[in-house]
Amino acid sequence: MRNTSFLPALLIILPLAATASGETIYEKHCAQCHSKGDVNVPQIGSVEQWKFRSGYGPKSLLYSVKNGHNIMPSHGDVLKDEDMSAAIDYIVSKSGGWAKK
Numbered sequence: 108m109r110n111t112s113f114l115p116a117l118l119i120i121l122p123l124a125a126t127a128s129g130e131t132i133y134e135k136h137c138a139q140c141h142s143k144g145d146v147n148v149p150q151i152g153s154v155e156q157w158k159f160r161s162g163y164g165p166k167s168l169l170y171s172v173k174n175g176h177n178i179m180p181s182h183g184d185v186l187k188d189e190d191m192s193a194a195i196d197y198i199v200s201k202s203g204g205w206a207k208k
């Protein structure tokens with residue numbers, strides 16, 4: 108059965124592909140604010156700035172991104188829910204992860 112040798116490689120590539128899409132969406136739609144170093148915008152990679160926000164949970168954060176939150180504009184007209192959620196997951200994963208309940 109030499110044809111099964113690709114399976115371990117596939118198991119490594121598939122999860123990477125899943126996280127890449129959140130990163131791609133982030134780079135296109137979110138990085139201009141969340142990576143630019145502005146003190147008024149919670150920056151990706153800052154555990155301090157994302158700890159309490161991740162505590163609101165994925166649904167609440169999706170609502171903010173979809174409908175806008177203070178000076179963050181709404182994204183619901185240009186992005187699908189799952190794309191916004193993927194980008195949120197990407198930010199949180201780079202910023203200390205989801206807060207433990």
Ligand code: HEC
Pocket residue numbers: 132133136137138139140141147148149160163167168169171172176177178179180182186191194195198
């Ligand atoms: C025009 C600048 C801008 C863009 C573009 C932007 N954000 Fe934001 N975002 C902000 C600012 C500013 C805040 C902080 C709002 C506050 O807490 O007052 C914020 C807050 C957030 C929050 C926390 C919301 C909450 O309820 O506390 C999340 C999650 C988030 N952004 C994700 C994203 C994602 C995902 C994208 C891309 C799809 C994105 N942002 C694009 C400026 C931006």
